[in-house]
Amino acid sequence: MSEVTAAGETLTATNIMRRGRRPRFDVKHQPGFGFMAVLCVLMLYGPIVLLVTYSFNQNPSITIWTSFSFDWYVKAYHNEQIRDAAFLSLKIAFFASLASTCAATMAAIATTRVKPYRGLTLAYTIINQPLMVPEIVTGIATLVFFALIKQMTGIYGLGYLITAHIVFCIPFAYMPIRARLEDMDLTYETAAADLYATPWQTFKRITFPMMIPGILGGAMLAFVISLDDVVITVLVSGPGEETFPLYMIGAIRRGVTPELNAVATAFLCLSALLVTVFFLVTRKKKE
Amino acid sequence: MAATSSDAPVQETGLSRPELASRANDRAAMRRRLMLLAPAVLIITICGLAPLSIVLAYSWMQPAEYAGVIPQFSPDAWINLAFERDLFSDELLPNFAYYSIYARSIMMAGMTTLLALAVGFPTSYFIATRAPHRRNLWLFLITIPFWTNLLIRTFAIMLILRDEGVLNVILLKLGIIDTPLQLLFTNWAVSYGLAYAYLPLMVMPLYASMEKLDFRLVEAGYDLYASRFQVLRRVIIPLVKPGIVAGSILCFIPAIGDYVITSQLGGGKRMMLGTLIAMQFGPARNWPQGSAIALGLMIIVLIALFIYAKKVVARSNMR
Amino acid sequence: MVAGATAIEARNVVKTFGSGSEAFNALDNVSVTIRQNEFFTLLGPSGCGKTTLLRMIAGFELPTSGEIMLDGQPVAHLPPFKRQVNTVFQSYALFPHLTVAQNIAFGLEMLRRSKSEIDAQVDKMLKLVQMEPMRNRRVNQISGGQQQRVALARALAPHPKVLLLDEPLSALDLKLRKGMQIELKRLQMETGITFIFVTHDQEEALTMSDRVAVMSKGKILQIGTPTEIYERPSDRFVADFIGETNFTQAEVLERQGDEGRLRLCSGVEIVQQINSLAGIGDKVTLAIRPERIELAPHDDACQFSGTVQNVVYFGTDTTYHLNIQGGGHMTVRLQNRWGHQSVLQAGDEVGLRVPPEAMQVLKD
Numbered sequence: 009m010s011e012v013t014a015a016g017e018t019l020t021a022t023n024i025m026r027r028g029r030r031p032r033f034d035v036k037h038q039p040g041f042g043f044m045a046v047l048c049v050l051m052l053y054g055p056i057v058l059l060v061t062y063s064f065n066q067n068p069s070i071t072i073w074t075s076f077s078f079d080w081y082v083k084a085y086h087n088e089q090i091r092d093a094a095f096l097s098l099k100i101a102f103f104a105s106l107a108s109t110c111a112a113t114m115a116a117i118a119t120t121r122v123k124p125y126r127g128l129t130l131a132y133t134i135i136n137q138p139l140m141v142p143e144i145v146t147g148i149a150t151l152v153f154f155a156l157i158k159q160m161t162g163i164y165g166l167g168y169l170i171t172a173h174i175v176f177c178i179p180f181a182y183m184p185i186r187a188r189l190e191d192m193d194l195t196y197e198t199a200a201a202d203l204y205a206t207p208w209q210t211f212k213r214i215t216f217p218m219m220i221p222g223i224l225g226g227a228m229l230a231f232v233i234s235l236d237d238v239v240i241t242v243l244v245s246g247p248g249e250e251t252f253p254l255y256m257i258g259a260i261r262r263g264v265t266p267e268l269n270a271v272a273t274a275f276l277c278l279s280a281l282l283v284t285v286f287f288l289v290t291r292k293k294k295e
Numbered sequence: 296m297a298a299t300s301s302d303a304p305v306q307e308t309g310l311s312r313p314e315l316a317s318r319a320n321d322r323a324a325m326r327r328r329l330m331l332l333a334p335a336v337l338i339i340t341i342c343g344l345a346p347l348s349i350v351l352a353y354s355w356m357q358p359a360e361y362a363g364v365i366p367q368f369s370p371d372a373w374i375n376l377a378f379e380r381d382l383f384s385d386e387l388l389p390n391f392a393y394y395s396i397y398a399r400s401i402m403m404a405g406m407t408t409l410l411a412l413a414v415g416f417p418t419s420y421f422i423a424t425r426a427p428h429r430r431n432l433w434l435f436l437i438t439i440p441f442w443t444n445l446l447i448r449t450f451a452i453m454l455i456l457r458d459e460g461v462l463n464v465i466l467l468k469l470g471i472i473d474t475p476l477q478l479l480f481t482n483w484a485v486s487y488g489l490a491y492a493y494l495p496l497m498v499m500p501l502y503a504s505m506e507k508l509d510f511r512l513v514e515a516g517y518d519l520y521a522s523r524f525q526v527l528r529r530v531i532i533p534l535v536k537p538g539i540v541a542g543s544i545l546c547f548i549p550a551i552g553d554y555v556i557t558s559q560l561g562g563g564k565r566m567m568l569g570t571l572i573a574m575q576f577g578p579a580r581n582w583p584q585g586s587a588i589a590l591g592l593m594i595i596v597l598i599a600l601f602i603y604a605k606k607v608v609a610r611s612n613m614r
Numbered sequence: 615m616v617a618g619a620t621a622i623e624a625r626n627v628v629k630t631f632g633s634g635s636e637a638f639n640a641l642d643n644v645s646v647t648i649r650q651n652e653f654f655t656l657l658g659p660s661g662c663g664k665t666t667l668l669r670m671i672a673g674f675e676l677p678t679s680g681e682i683m684l685d686g687q688p689v690a691h692l693p694p695f696k697r698q699v700n701t702v703f704q705s706y707a708l709f710p711h712l713t714v715a716q717n718i719a720f721g722l723e724m725l726r727r728s729k730s731e732i733d734a735q736v737d738k739m740l741k742l743v744q745m746e747p748m749r750n751r752r753v754n755q756i757s758g759g760q761q762q763r764v765a766l767a768r769a770l771a772p773h774p775k776v777l778l779l780d781e782p783l784s785a786l787d788l789k790l791r792k793g794m795q796i797e798l799k800r801l802q803m804e805t806g807i808t809f810i811f812v813t814h815d816q817e818e819a820l821t822m823s824d825r826v827a828v829m830s831k832g833k834i835l836q837i838g839t840p841t842e843i844y845e846r847p848s849d850r851f852v853a854d855f856i857g858e859t860n861f862t863q864a865e866v867l868e869r870q871g872d873e874g875r876l877r878l879c880s881g882v883e884i885v886q887q888i889n890s891l892a893g894i895g896d897k898v899t900l901a902i903r904p905e906r907i908e909l910a911p912h913d914d915a916c917q918f919s920g921t922v923q924n925v926v927y928f929g930t931d932t933t934y935h936l937n938i939q940g941g942g943h944m945t946v947r948l949q950n951r952w953g954h955q956s957v958l959q960a961g962d963e964v965g966l967r968v969p970p971e972a973m974q975v976l977k978d
Contacts, residue, residue, distance in 0.1 A: 044417035142552030
């Protein structure tokens with residue numbers, strides 16, 4: 009078979025295929041885009057993988073790999089300051105996600121699958137308001153507001169920080185619950201009503217059980233968002249409320265210790281795990 | 296009273312009995328809805344919206360010596376956004392320090408957006424052209440980091456960029472450099488960090504519009520003698536423009552107001568809007584000034600959101 | 615091969631999708647030669663491979679084996695944008711972000727023609743498809759029929775060697791479709807470009823084409839003028855797919871060259887052209903078009919006799935469904951040239967008279 013090189017030479021599709029030279033003309037293909045996608049994933053995960061790897065490195069030096077160990081995790085757990093900061097953040101996330109999920113569930117019921125009524129758009133806007141304001145602005149506004157209240161009432165405590173978290177967790181909890189409700193067919197409720205169920209019974213026996221995946225998803229998202237927050241937490245926390253982000257900023261300033269890698273990895277994994285479960289729970293089971 | 300259809304049995308009120316009943320039902324349903332909405336709406340209004348109005352009020356007051364405000368009217372904070380008062384002559388001079396911060400913020404956010412677009416555009420296109428079940432996996436991969444703590448991700452970048460970080464160590468070992476490069480606390484570090492953090496915000500809307508891309512149009516482009524690059528430039532990019540605009544705005548907004556990445560990767564010196572605001576409420580103890588800057592930032596964001604609503608949402612409704 | 619007269623040639627083209635046990639031949643050793651200035655139609659049911667062949671000529675599919683020749687040059691390996699072939703897509707695929715005129719100019723711009731040339735050509739094309747008033751409209755602001763014209767103009771503007779049309783009329787309603795059939799034929803004559811038209815609509819194929827290729831299951835069954843295809847279908851599929859046909863069995867009694875003596879199911883013996891290889895004693899199938907049969911009182915000139923099962927009035931004609939003596943059914947269509955005269959009723963006995971040239975022996 010002659011070498012296929014110059015144009016004008018007789019080329020047949022057969023020998024091209026046999027040589028595996030030229031695949032079908034793919035209209036969707038753009039050269040280099042696959043490379044960029046891989047680069048994008050590397051860019052996103054490179055630093056994270058590095059952090060996770062270091063957290064298991066027995067050698068405290070970042071540059072020398074000695075052996076795999078859980079030492080830093082054990083050390084971090086026994087470090088009271090780290091433990092307290094981590095548990096404080098988890099506590100805030102727990103209460104904030106609980107409260108915001110309740111509020112978001114109720115709001116979702118009132119705003120989904122209804123005939124448009126006056127104030128509906130306003131309700132949407134208010135619920136989504138925390139998403140539209142830059143975090144730093146929300147942070148200082150909350151700081152100023154709580155300072156005023158503290159001055160006026162003399163009441164202090166963790167409640168302020170939790171309340172601040174509830175505010176920005178509500179829109180995140182609201183989204184999956186609303187999405188779930190909108191996917192639910194009204195005919196089930198109509199059928200229940202037809203079978204003599206009162207509105208309350210219908211809600212308890214039909215609507216609510218069907219909403220559960222959405223509610224779970226909303227709660228998980230709210231929990232993750234609360235854990236992720238830095239700006240508002242840093243600005244609003246009162247004296248003695250050293251949450252995890254605050255501890256971490258301090259630790260970075262003081263000088264990085266391997267324990268920090270370990271506890272950061274733990275937080276990272278918790279968030280990633282919750283989001284994975286969130287995707288699995290809210291995944292649409294069509295197709 | 297609303298007019299009823301003429302053939303309905305008209306009673307004194309002008310409403311038939313079933314209509315009256317349905318009105319009562321509507322009222323009950325409305326009450327129920329308001330009760331359900333109350334917790335979410337009240338908490339956001341009180342702890343989200345009310346504080347913003349306090350910020351607005353504070354921005355027109357005088358700063359107290361040790362944080363807080365003196366409740367006396369003063370436009371100084373707003374004037375200071377553009378001018379500074381000469382200490383001796385009381386003249387108003389351009390506030391160049393602030394100008395450079397605005398310029399840097401806009402430039403950094405712009406650079407971030409461009410960087411995210413440069414990486415995000417090919418990535419979203421690549422994802423959108425995979426088999427459907429693969430797409431979700433890719434999207435999942437791209438979004439996961441977005442849901443993890445920003446400070447932790449920033450910290451992870453620091454591990455790479457520090458003087459004794461991975462990059463410098465590798466370069467030193469290879470003998471390419473003798474002394475560690477200053478990578479951290481540079482504009483590049485901040486830009487990279489911002490793009491890294493907000494890349495998923497670019498990819499999601501881009502992907503959404505590329506997923507809807509009609510590849511028969513791409514085929515038509517090739518049929519009409521357009522090369523790969525021409526098809527990209529003349530067919531694909533114009534068609535996914537709403538996604539490009541949406542992604543850019545969604546990426547620009549958090550970037551311009553960013554605090555965490557700028558303060559960690561930029562060090563204290565590279566001031567941007569976010570860090571400037573935080574400084575006014577922290578060490579500078581000038582709450583009115585911080586309030587005014589914060590509101591200025593919010594105005595920028597609202598304008599961006601307005602453009603988004605006009606250009607993107609309106610157009611997607613039209614199609 | 616006379617290169618000057620051939621526009622497109624497919625040589626032993628095979629296209630296999632999938633692999634292993636799921637492999638399936640979309641095109642099974644297809645060879646066809648399409649002449650210049652010809653209105654050529656690929657006709658067949660969906661899944662017959664006609665669109666695959668069209669996309670292969672356009673450059674969107676690669677043959678598994680075989681070659682496509684455009685103007686005597688092999689093009690199977692060329693990407694679509696390097697072939698002087700344009701397509702009118704089934705969905706039109708007009709660019710929604712461009713105006714009518716910009717859509718038409720697109721191909722010329724890609725070919726880097728001069729501005730003045732592009733403007734002149736766009737004007738010419740707009741005039742050709744009578745869309746001048748719409749030149750600055752967006753494509754989503756014009757009707758389906760107008761979009762069709764713009765799609766045609768856009769594909770014709772670069773003056774391709776071959777224009778491919780992928781069921782372009784299927785989205786139009788009946789009235790517009792009829793108009794466009796005439797329009798397409800006019801455009802083809804005026805521009806002198808080879809048209810390759812893909813359709814599953816036999817009426818479109820018969821009314822517009824110079825030649826038609828009937829396809830089924832990846833194979834071309836017959837190529838011929840519309841008359842040949844209709845009057846002389848080569849096999850049962852072609853006869854059945856195009857128009858209505860009665861099939862009846864016959865036995866070969868004698869054979870002399872191409873002529874043979876056949877015994878019909880009614881017992882009547884006839885002498886017919888037999889092109890197939892059927893030998894004495896073999897069964898062959900005869901195809902008879904319903905409108906070629908005459909109904910008469912039964913006599914010796916009739917080849918069949920039967921009983922009327924029902925009578926269906928269609929306005930222009932009336933259809934009679936008959937049970938044939940000796941087995942089978944036949945449909946007879948009579949034109950109501952003098953109005954509908956319902957002489958016959960269900961249950962009546964009639965004779966069927968078929969001119970010999972209306973009986974086509976199929977190769978089974």
